[in-house]
Structures are given as structure tokens and as C-alpha cells.
Amino acid sequence: MAQSTLSKFFTPQDSRNLQHQYNTGHLEAVILQMKKKSDNLNHMQLNIAVMGDVGSGKSTFINAMRGLQSDDQGAAPTGNEETRIEPTKYPYHFLPHVQLWDLPGTNSFGFELNHYLKKVNFESYDFFIIISQSRFRENDADLAKKIQDQGKEFYYVRTKIDNDAWSLKRQGANLNEGWDRIRRDCVSNFQSVGVAPPAIFLISSFDREEYDFPELKNTLARDLLSIKLNIFSLSIPKIMTEITEYKQRMLGKRVWILVILAGAVGAVPVPVLFIITCNGLTMAGLIYLQKQLGISDKFLQNLASKISKPCSILKAEMNCQLPSKIRPVFTKILFGITLVTCIITGIRHSFSPMTQSIFGAVSSFAFSYKLLSDSLRQHLETVHQLVKSALSRE
Numbered sequence: 001m002a003q004s005t006l007s008k009f010f011t012p013q014d015s016r017n018l019q020h021q022y023n024t025g026h027l028e029a030v031i032l033q034m035k036k037k038s039d040n041l042n043h044m045q046l047n048i049a050v051m052g053d054v055g056s057g058k059s060t061f062i063n064a065m066r067g068l069q070s071d072d073q074g075a076a077p078t079g080n081e082e083t084r085i086e087p088t089k090y091p092y093h094f095l096p097h098v099q100l101w102d103l104p105g106t107n108s109f110g111f112e113l114n115h116y117l118k119k120v121n122f123e124s125y126d127f128f129i130i131i132s133q134s135r136f137r138e139n140d141a142d143l144a145k146k147i148q149d150q151g152k153e154f155y156y157v158r159t160k161i162d163n164d165a166w167s168l169k170r171q172g173a174n175l176n177e178g179w180d181r182i183r184r185d186c187v188s189n190f191q192s193v194g195v196a197p198p199a200i201f202l203i204s205s206f207d208r209e210e211y212d213f214p215e216l217k218n219t220l221a222r223d224l225l226s227i228k229l230n231i232f233s234l235s236i237p238k239i240m241t242e243i244t245e246y247k248q249r250m251l252g253k254r255v256w257i258l259v260i261l262a263g264a265v266g267a268v269p270v271p272v273l274f275i276i277t278c279n280g281l282t283m284a285g286l287i288y289l290q291k292q293l294g295i296s297d298k299f300l301q302n303l304a305s306k307i308s309k310p311c312s313i314l315k316a317e318m319n320c321q322l323p324s325k326i327r328p329v330f331t332k333i334l335f336g337i338t339l340v341t342c343i344i345t346g347i348r349h350s351f352s353p354m355t356q357s358i359f360g361a362v363s364s365f366a367f368s369y370k371l372l373s374d375s376l377r378q379h380l381e382t383v384h385q386l387v388k389s390a391l392s393r394e
């Protein structure tokens with residue numbers, strides 16, 4: 001069975017080590033280690049699922065890709081009946097560490113699609129080739145949507161194009177116009193179901209030097225690295241969630257302590273005390289969170305030089321709040337607390353001390369909670385964006 005996207009790149013031990021480094025403030029080491037993994041994808045095993053209806057030509061296609069005839073040793077069994085009920089892997093020797101998986105036909109057991117996808121362990125494949133014969137089917141569209149939802153990519157292959165060629169010739173039609181029509185039809189079918197049209201190949205598994213067969217093999221070889229990079233990038237949010245989980249919880253608890261303190265102080269109906277303490281607590285919280293974030297201009301410059309990426313590009317790609325841009329938050333907090341203080345002062349004589357206390361406690365709690373929790377969220381977003389930007393190859 002093919003591995004999950006995350007475990008393909010990071011073992012549980014890797015994850016623990018990275019988490020430890022992150023918790024102890026070594027964000028740069030975390031990023032450099034992840035970068036090393038992304039620079040070393042040559043040995044990554046790429047699992048390509050070949051999918052389509054029973055009899056669409058999946059097994060014959062796999063044999064053709066591998067340069068085999070159906071009766072050669074090691075070839076996938078072919079025929080119009082469903083020959084396999086389990087996914088079967090075949091090495092694709094023309095590219096290193098690539099396996100083609102012959103999956104049972106999507107309609108083989110009358111399964112409902114989601115049930116079928118679970119059965120064949122759909123999420124464990126890295127790339128997909130949808131095989132279709134004679135016309136675009138509803139199943140093709142549903143499959144394509146499921147692949148797109150996972151953030152993965154696929155090719156769409158129309159097989160048995162030799163049969164279409166024969167019919168077109170009999171009608172005296174122009175072959176190239178016929179192929180253009182089929183392509184346009186596929187593109188509009190994908191667009192109509194909200195799927196970005198993939199690379200489309202019209203092939204005959206019996207004529208391996210004709211139609212789009214050679215182009216399909218070349219395109220796969222050319223796309224190999226970008227497919228691997230895409231799969232690697234899909235593992236980043238998952239591993240980052242694991243790495244940052246502990247610190248996020250720890251910081252979340254500290255935010256709550258500060259917010260409760262700020263609420264308690266807000267309950268004291270003395271505006272001067274309130275403005276100084278509540279301001280101080282929230283500001284201290286913000287400074288603490290920024291320190292925990294540990295991303296300064298100097299940090300970014302150091303990192304940029306280590307990953308050989310201009311600092312300006314790193315910052316632009318982060319497209320997120322850098323520490324210098326977080327400063328407006330301080331202005332907001334000052335404004336907010338001053339406003340609350342003015343209101344408290346204004347209503348002092350109209351309401352009982354009890355009402356003033358409740359109002360002060362609630363507003364102080366709400367303000368500091370909003371500002372600190374926003375800042376924590378920003379903290380994590382910034383780290384995620386930074387990792388993404390540091391690993392991107394654009």
C-alpha cells in the first residue's frame with residue numbers, strides 16, 4: 001500500500017525533533033532542515049494511480065508505458081472483465097522511483113465513489129492518470145474533482161484513439177480537426193464541473209509511437225520534479241501543525257492568564273489604575289508574543305543568505321505581517337483602552353459602582369482578548385508563511 005503524504009517525508013522522530021527545535025526557539029534550524037528535505041526529493045517514491053472504468057484500457061496502458069505486451073512476463077493482465085480487485089503496483093523503469101498503480105475499475109463493484117476511493121486508499125497516491133475511452137464520463141469529472149480537492153494533479157488520457165481514427169477516416173473527416181474537437185470537448189467538460197483542465201493526451205496503447213503517446217512519456221519525465229515538489233508542499237501544513245501545536249497551546253494558555261488578569265483589573269472602577277494596568281498587561285502580552293515569534297529583520301536576512309534567496313523576495317512571498325507591521329496593533333490597543341476609560345469616566349456618576357465594575361471587567365477582557373488572540377493567530381500565520389516562502393522555488 002502506498003504511504004501517506006506526511007510519512008513519506010517526515011518520520012515520527014523527525015517530527016519530534018523539529019517540534020523540540022521549534023519549542024526551544026530554533027526556528028531557523030527547523031526551516032533549514034525542512035529545506036534540506038525539499039532539496040533532496042530525488043529518492044522520493046512517486047506513486048501514480050491509473051484510474052478509470054473497467055475496460056477503459058488501464059492495464060494495457062500500463063503495459064504500453066513499460067514497453068510490454070499483454071502476454072509478456074510481469075505484464076498487467078488485460079481483458080474486458082475486471083481482472084484485479086486490489087490495486088497492483090508496477091515499476092516504471094524509465095524514471096527513477098516511479099510506480100504505476102493499476103487500480104480496479106471505478107465501476108467494478110458498483111461501489112459508490114467515496115466508498116470505492118476509501119477501498120483503494122485514494123489519498124495515498126501522489127499523482128493520477130485518468131483513463132477514459134470514447135467519451136467524457138461523469139465518473140471522470142467526479143474523480144477529477146476529488147483529485148483537485150486534495151491539491152494533487154493528474155493527466156487525462158483518452159485511450160483507444162485508434163478506434164476514433166478509424167471512424168473518422170471512414171467518415172472522410174480530417175483527423176487533426178477530430179483531435180482538436182475531442183480536446184476542446186474535454187476542456188469544456190472539465191470547466192463545466194469547476195475543474196482546472198489538466199494536460200490531455202489522446203493515445204492508443206497499441207500504437208506507442210503515434211498520437212500523443214511519446215508526448216505523454218516526455219511530459220511525465222519533464223513534470224516529475226514539479227509533481228514531487230507539489231506533494232512535498234502538501235505535507236508542509238500538516239507537519240507545521242504538528243510542530244507548532246505544543247507552543248500554540250502553551251501560548252494560548254498564557255494569553256488566557258493575561259486576559260483574565262486584564263478583566264480583573266478592569267473591574268476596579270478607578271480609571272487611572274485601569275488605563276495603566278490594562279494597557280501594561282496587554283502590551284506586555286504583545287511584546288511577549290512577538291519575542292516568541294522571533295522573526296526580526298535580522299533573522300530574515302540571516303535566513304535569506306543561508307537559503308540563497310533574496311531577503312526582499314522572502315518578505316514579499318510571506319505576504320504576511322512582519323513584526324514592523326504589527327505595530328499598528330499598539331495604536332489600536334491604546335485607542336481602545338482610552339475609549340473604554342473615557343466611557344467609564346463619563347458614566348461614573350450615572351451608574352452604580354457595581355455596574356461600572358461589570359462594564360470595566362467585560363470591556364477590558366474583550367479588548368485584551370481580541371488583541372492578544374489576534375496577535376497569536378498572526379504569530380502562527382507568519383511562521384507558516386515564512387516556512388512556505390523559504391521552501392518555495394519560485
Ligand SMILES: Nc1nc2c(ncn2[C@@H]2O[C@H](COP(=O)(O)OP(=O)(O)O)[C@@H](O)[C@H]2O)c(=O)[nH]1
Pocket residue numbers: 052053054055056057058059060061077078079080081082083105159160161162163203204205206
Ligand atoms: N483498440 C484499442 N483497444 C484497447 C486499447 N487499450 C486497451 N484496449 C483493449 O480494451 C480492452 C480492455 O483493456 P484493459 O487494459 O484490460 O482495461 P482495464 O479494465 O481498464 O484494465 C482489452 O481488450 C484491450 O485490448 C487501445 O488503445 N486501443
Ligand SMILES: [Mg+2]
Pocket residue numbers: 058059060077078079083084102
Ligand atoms: Mg485492468
